[in-house]
Amino acid sequence: DAKTTQPTSMDCAEGRAANLPCNHSTISGNEYVYWYRQIHSQGPQYIIHGLKNNETNEMASLIITEDRKSSTLILPHATLRDTAVYYCIVRVFKTSGSRLTFGEGTQLTVNP
Amino acid sequence: SAVISQKPSRDICQRGTSLTIQCQVDSQVTMMFWYRQQPGQSLTLIATANQGSEATYESGFVIDKFPISRPNLTFSTLTVSNMSPEDSSIYLCSVGTYPSTSGGRNEQYFGPGTRLTVT
Numbered sequence: 001d002a003k004t005t006q007p008t009s010m011d012c013a014e015g016r017a018a019n020l021p022c023n024h025s026t027i028s029g030n031e032y033v034y035w036y037r038q039i040h041s042q043g044p045q046y047i048i049h050g051l052k053n054n055e056t057n058e059m060a061s062l063i064i065t066e067d068r069k070s071s072t073l074i075l076p077h078a079t080l081r082d083t084a085v086y087y088c089i090v091r092v093f094k095t096s097g098s099r100l101t102f103g104e105g106t107q108l109t110v111n112p
Numbered sequence: 113s114a115v116i117s118q119k120p121s122r123d124i125c126q127r128g129t130s131l132t133i134q135c136q137v138d139s140q141v142t143m144m145f146w147y148r149q150q151p152g153q154s155l156t157l158i159a160t161a162n163q164g165s166e167a168t169y170e171s172g173f174v175i176d177k178f179p180i181s182r183p184n185l186t187f188s189t190l191t192v193s194n195m196s197p198e199d200s201s202i203y204l205c206s207v208g209t210y211p212s213t214s215g216g217r218n219e220q221y222f223g224p225g226t227r228l229t230v231t
Contacts, residue, residue: 038155041225042224042225043116043204043206043221043222043223043224043225044155044204044222045222046219046220046221085154087154099143099145099157099160100145100157100206100220101157102147102154102155102156103154104154105154
């Protein structure tokens with residue numbers, strides 16, 4: 001699986017958009033970009049994933065650059081409960097299943 | 113989605129002893145994994161629990177130290193053997209459900225974790 005690079009930490013004001021970047025310059029054509037987050041003392045939670053098109057769900061939006069070498073997770077209106085470590089993970093989709101490899105992630109702190 | 117429970121939620125153990133952690137899922141799942149999260153660190157995959165066969169261990173983890181069982185599609189155990197203070201971590205069970213349709217949605221869910229302290 002391709003490696004990812006994320007900033008160690010970021011701050012965001014409550015109610016503003018949080019934009020979390022991720023570099024994955026060695027991504028292969030069949031690898032998807034996944035985002036998970038881990039709120040303190042809880043297990044990681046799936047947020048969103050994409051291959052090459054931008055994606056949006058009830059939690060967030062994912063913007064993937066045309067060359068697929070980087071992506072941005074957008075939380076449109078951050079709340080205090082969004083304070084967490086956010087992990088960007090790149091991996092191949094397999095119907096037989098594939099494991100997640102976690103990097104260090106970005107600690108997002110949403111401030112009142 | 114899958115609901116995962118782990119027992120115990122936390123424990124304090126003496127060095128040299130062993131602890132078995134249980135993971136129960138509310139539905140049959142294809143894949144079950146065990147992760148370790150040391151204090152202030154990211155998650156590290158220990159092994160993939162295979163139903164009916166030996167677990168597949170990641171580099172740096174061995175069966176003698178972390179024996180794993182998976183007797184069916186909803187249950188798995190991880191034992192931390194001959195514990196030392198370096199084993200103090202959160203141990204997380206994770207499960208994967210992989211729909212046959214395309215779209216890359218490898219659903220993976222995590223349990224609440226077992227916080228282990230070894231003294």
